[in-house]
Amino acid sequence: xxxxxxxxxxxxxxxxxxxxxxxxxxxxxxxxxxxxxxxxxxxxxxxxxxxxxxxxxxxxxxxxxxxxxxxxxxxxxxxxxxxxxxxxxxxxxxxxxxxxxxxxxxxxxxxxxxxxxxxxxxxxxxxxxxxxxxxxxxxxxxxxxxxxxxxxxxxxxxxxxxxxxxxxxxxxxxxxxxxxxxxxxxxxxxxxxxxxxxxxxxxxxxxxxxxxxxxxxxxxxxxxxxxxxxxxxxxxxxxxxxxxxxxxxxxxxxxxxxxx
Numbered sequence: 530x531x532x533x534x535x536x537x538x539x540x541x542x543x544x545x546x547x548x549x550x551x552x553x554x555x556x557x558x559x560x561x562x563x564x565x566x567x568x569x570x571x572x573x574x575x576x577x578x579x580x581x582x583x584x585x586x587x588x589x590x591x592x593x594x595x596x597x598x599x600x601x602x603x604x605x606x607x608x609x610x611x612x613x614x615x616x617x618x619x620x621x622x623x624x625x626x627x628x629x630x631x632x633x634x635x636x637x638x639x640x641x642x643x644x645x646x647x648x649x650x651x652x653x654x655x656x657x658x659x660x661x662x663x664x665x666x667x668x669x670x671x672x673x674x675x676x677x678x679x680x681x682x683x684x685x686x687x688x689x690x691x692x693x694x695x696x697x698x699x700x701x702x703x704x705x706x707x708x709x710x711x712x713x714x715x716x717x718x719x720x721x722x723x724x725x726x727x728x729x730x731x732x733x734x735x736x737x738x739x740x741x742x743x744x745x746x747x748x749x750x751x752x753x754x755x756x757x758x759x760x761x762x763x764x765x766x767x768x769x770x771x772x773x774x775x776x777x778x779x780x781x782x783x784x785x786x787x788x789x
Contacts, residue, residue, distance in 0.1 A: 532559055532594065532761065533559065533594050533595065533596040533753070533755070534559045534560060534561045534593045534594060534595055534596065534761075534763075535551070535555075535558050535559065535560050535561070535595070535596065535597050535598075535599060535744070536561055536562075536563070536587075536590035536591075536593065536595045536597070536598045536599065536619075537551070537560060537561070537562045537563070537598075537599045537601045538562070538563040538564070538565065538583075538586040538587075538590060538598075538599075538600065538601060538602065538605070539562075539563075539564055539565070539601040539602040539605070539715060540564070540565050540566075540568065540569040540570055540571040540572075540582075540602055540604070540605070540677075541564050541565070541566050541569040541570070541677070541681045541716070541773075542564065542680060542681050542716060542773065542776050542777060542780070543601065543602065543677065543680070543681075543714060543715030543716035543717075543718070543737070544562055544563075544564055544601035544602065544715055545562070545564070545764075545777050545780045545781050546715050546716075546718035546719065546735075546737040546780055547599065547601035547624075547715050547718075547737045547740070547741075548560060548562050548601070548762070548764075548781060548784070549737075549780055549781045550737055550738050550741055551599075551741055551744075552762070552781075554741045554745065555741070555744075555745060555748075555754070555755075556760065557754070557755045557756060557757060557758060557760050558754075558755050558760055559755060559760050559761045559762075560760075560761075560762050560763065561590060561593045561595075561763040561765065562601075562762075562763065562764045562765065562784075563586050563589055563590055563764075563765045563766075563767075563789070564764070564765070564766045564767070564773060565582055565585075565586055565766075565767050566681075566766045566767055566768045566769055566772075566773055567767035567768035568582045568767070569681060570646065570677050570678055570681070571602060571604040571605055571646070571648065572604045572645075572646025572647055572648045572649065572674065572677055572714070573646070573647055573648065573674060574604075574648060576608045576648070576652075579604060579605055579608040579609055579648060580608055580609045580612050582605075583600070583605045583608070583609035583612070583613060584609070584612065584613070584616065586605075587613055587616060587617060589765065589789055591617070593763075595617070595619050596619055596748070596753050597619050597620045597621075597622065597744060597747060597748065597753070598613065598617060598619055598620070598621045598622070599622050599623075599740060599744055600613070600621065600622065600623045600624065601624065601715050601737070601740075602624075602715060603624055603625060603645055603646065603649045603713050603714050603715065603736055604645075604646050604648045604649050604714070606623030606624050606625050606654070607625060607648065607649050607652035607654040608648065608652060610623045620747045620751070622740055622743055622744050622747065623740065624715065624736040624737075624739065624740045625654050625655060625658055625713075625736070626658050626743075627736075627739035627740040627742065627743045628655075628711055628713070628734055628735075628736040628739040628740070629655060629658035629659045629661075629662060629711070630658075630662060630739070631734050631739045632659065632709050632711050632732070632734045633659060633662040633663055633666065635708075635709050635732040635734065636666065636708055636709040636732070637708055638706070638708045639663070639665055639666045639667060640666075640667045640669070640705060640706055640707045640708060640709070641659060641666055641667070641668055641669070641707060641708075641709045641710070641711065642668075642669045642670075642671065642702035642705065642707040642709070642710040642711065642731075643655045643656075643668060643669070643670040643671065643710070643711045643713045644670075644671050644673045644676075644698055644699075644702070644710065644711070644712060644713060644714070644717065645670065645671075645672065645673065645711075645713030645714050646672065646673070646674065646677060646713075646714050647672040647674050649672075649713055649714065650670045650671065650672040650713075651672075653670075655668065655670060655711060655713055656668045656670060667705075669702055669705045669707060670713075671698055671701060671702060673694075673695075673698050673714075675694055676691070676694065676695065676698075676714070676716065676717060676720070677714055677716040677717075679691050679694075680716040680717075680719055680720075681716065681776065682776075683775065683776045683779075685719060685779065686719065686720060686722065686723040691720075692723065695720060695723065695724070695727070696727055699724065699727050699728055703728065703731075707731060708730070708731055708732060709731060709732040709733075709734065710724065710728060710731050710732070710733055710734065711734050711736065712724065712733065712734065712735045712736055712737075713736055714736070715735075715736055715737045717735070717736075718735045718736075718737035718738075719779075719780070721733055721735050762783070762784045762785075763784070763785070763787070764777070764784045764785060764786045764787065765786075765787055765788075765789045766786060766787070766788055766789070767788075767789060768788075770786050770787065770788045773786060774786045
């Protein structure tokens with residue numbers, strides 16, 4: 530039997546947070562991750578462009594024998610998931626629905642904040658997903674265009690400018706008396722601990738984590754879990770592998786990075 534892979538893609542470094550959690554939860558799985566750094570950020574692109582980029586991501590990942598595709602990008606999930614499902618026979622999983630379910634299970638006052646890219650907020654997919662679970666939930670979505678680009682450039686929670694911008698966004702949602710906030714961009718997972726510090730009484734839900742439970746369930750149902758221990762992890766980028774490697778090392782340094 531040929532080696533099968535879980536394909537994962539994102540516009541950039543955010544997807545590495547998903548890969549990190551995926552390795553922790555499913556350590557035996559073979560993973561091929563693609564960061565489309567050439568076209569990053571997806572969050573400021575048109576829906577047509579996002580679909581075009583996502584289809585190209587799938588074409589690159591299809592060079593490997595995939596058994597599942599995980600869209601580790603809220604923006605691509607919101608714009609391109611249905612299109613991708615029509616282009617492949619393997620299960621396609623996104624991050625939005627799973628994250629919405631988690632947030633819905635945690636909220637007590639029914640007020641949920643969402644910080645995400647402009648494209649994700651504009652799509653309204655989080656509001657739709659949350660209302661499909663509970664129509665009475667109040668959703669407060671806020672586009673945060675600077676965050677993903679700054680994180681992609683290597684900024685971390687130690688950067689004062691990044692923290693000032695984050696705190697400003699969080700204060701806007703704090704005024705809405707939210708008790709749960711969704712980090713609706715996988716880049717934001719690196720800000721989870723800081724967000725918890727700034728909003729100590731608010732449940733913080735990272736979209737980098739939630740979809741992995743769904744993926745595991747799908748693989749179990751289809752008897753596709755890998756029981757071997759020689760797992761392979763591949764990372765592909767479409768531009769600037771050296772720059773990506775420097776930023777990625779702070780998240781996961783056990784993966785080789787190659788240009789495609």
